[in-house]
Amino acid sequence: MPELPSPAWLRADTPPSWWPRPPRRLRDAASAVSVGRWVGIAFTVCFVTGVFSHVHQHPVTWLPLPTRPVWIYEVTQGMHVVVGLAAIPLLLAKLWTVYPRLFAWPTARTLVQLLERVSIAVLVAGAIFELATGLLNILQWYPWPFGFVQAHWWVAWLTVGALLVHVAVKAPVIAASWRTHRAPTPAVPPGAAATADTGVSRRTVLLAAGTAAAAVTVVTAGQTVPWLSRVAALAPRLPGPGASGLPINRTAHAADVEQTATDPAWVLQVAGRTPRSFSLEDLAALAQRTAVLPIACVEGWTAPGRWTGVRLREVLDLAGIATGSDLRLVSLELRGNSRMSLLPATFADDPLTLLALQLDGAPLSLDHGYPCRLIAPGRPGVAQTKWLARIEQVIA
Ligand SMILES: Nc1nc2c(c(=O)[nH]1)N[C@H]1C(S)=C(S)[C@@H](COP(=O)(O)O)O[C@H]1N2
Numbered sequence: 194m195p196e197l198p199s200p201a202w203l204r205a206d207t208p209p210s211w212w213p214r215p216p217r218r219l220r221d222a223a224s225a226v227s228v229g230r231w232v233g234i235a236f237t238v239c240f241v242t243g244v245f246s247h248v249h250q251h252p253v254t255w256l257p258l259p260t261r262p263v264w265i266y267e268v269t270q271g272m273h274v275v276v277g278l279a280a281i282p283l284l285l286a287k288l289w290t291v292y293p294r295l296f297a298w299p300t301a302r303t304l305v306q307l308l309e310r311v312s313i314a315v316l317v318a319g320a321i322f323e324l325a326t327g328l329l330n331i332l333q334w335y336p337w338p339f340g341f342v343q344a345h346w347w348v349a350w351l352t353v354g355a356l357l358v359h360v361a362v363k364a365p366v367i368a369a370s371w372r373t374h375r376a377p378t379p380a381v382p383p384g385a386a387a388t389a390d391t392g393v394s395r396r397t398v399l400l401a402a403g404t405a406a407a408a409v410t411v412v413t414a415g416q417t418v419p420w421l422s423r424v425a426a427l428a429p430r431l432p433g434p435g436a437s438g439l440p441i442n443r444t445a446h447a448a449d450v451e452q453t454a455t456d457p458a459w460v461l462q463v464a465g466r467t468p469r470s471f472s473l474e475d476l477a478a479l480a481q482r483t484a485v486l487p488i489a490c491v492e493g494w495t496a497p498g499r500w501t502g503v504r505l506r507e508v509l510d511l512a513g514i515a516t517g518s519d520l521r522l523v524s525l526e527l528r529g530n531s532r533m534s535l536l537p538a539t540f541a542d543d544p545l546t547l548l549a550l551q552l553d554g555a556p557l558s559l560d561h562g563y564p565c566r567l568i569a570p571g572r573p574g575v576a577q578t579k580w581l582a583r584i585e586q587v588i589a
């Protein structure tokens with residue numbers, strides 16, 4: 194392959210001299226491998242939990258999702274958020290130990306080298322993009338023109354693909370580093386270590402990155418992990434207004450449903466073999482059940498609620514919708530991403546899935562979905578549709 198043209202400052206295999214640089218000792222393969230391992234684990238956890246969350250919001254018939262344990266989504270989403278936040282200092286530490294190498298030039302003499310350089314570019318850009326958009330999503334700040342969900346989803350695949358290529362290309366370095374790790378450390382004469390390198394040691398940097406990751410985790414995890422909520426200094430969403438303390442994602446005012454939701458003529462339409470409409474009185478006259486189920490929001494918070502209402506399956510029976518039917522739930526809301534959700538049959542048929550009329554012993558407030566909302570076990574908050582207007586059987 195012909196040599197690639199390059200500006201003079203790039204031809205050196207170090208960054209320009211005025212750039213801050215990590216001490217030489219940290220630029221070795223062992224540092225890169227040991228931080229990289231933790232970054233790799235963190236990204237893998239985020240990827241797997243992220244795919245799980247995405248399939249929930251875009252169900253496919255060939256991949257059934259579990260409704261139990263009732264906290265399963267709360268846990269996977271909590272891991273996604275907590276591990277993603279902890280990955281920020283880890284990624285910064287990783288980039289700090291390796292960035293002088295990004296300047297090596299000519300970058301690609303062989304096809305394998307070219308592949309490596311491209312995969313690293315995609316990996317670094319993708320990793321930064323995922324962590325930045327994820328963080329801003331938690332802060333509910335969307336200062337970009339593209340849709341968060343689609344962008345976060347597709348860049349995740351790119352990033353993980355690049356990660357696999359990177360690990361494959363670096364396999365010999367990783368293996369060598371593991372071998373030296375296991376070998377007994379050579380004896381160092383007293384005083385030698387202190388004079389060999391005046392900069393921070395690898396241990397210090399790893400410790401600092403680890404401490405930062407742990408600190409970030411502790412002050413944010415309370416948003417999704419109840420017993421840590423008292424130290425959740427960076428968890429702005431808890432508690433919510435009202436006696437229940439449940440946060441409100443979108444208010445009735447923002448959703449523009451104040452009129453329709455309080456209209457005395459409101460009915461819930463259930464479109465099955467024998468279409469039925471249920472007024473609020475009709476629903477209240479059916480057997481009332483109570484279930485303690487969390488709202489686990491993809492924007493990074495979880496809160497439990499004690500919900501009371503009608504078992505969805507019983508309403509479906511009355512409308513002639515057989516068990517095993519997938520449903521479409523439609524809100525009174527006319528615009529907005531959450532005005533509609535798909536409810537797979539396993540969720541529709543779970544006895545804990547309710548058409549909730551009450552929260553924590555009081556009638557549902559307008560903001561929490563009055564007159565009637567869905568609450569199902571093991572389901573993302575974004576798909577717990579509020580202000581229900583209509584339930585339809587999905588005919589495949
Ligand atoms: N119709 C409708 N339902 C909705 C939403 C919405 O914007 N519109 N937001 C969803 C999201 S993202 C979450 S986290 C939960 C929040 O429920 P809560 O406001 O009662 O806590 O409602 C879900 N149901």
Ligand SMILES: [Mo]
Nearest residue numbers: 490491574575
């Ligand atoms: Mo949400």
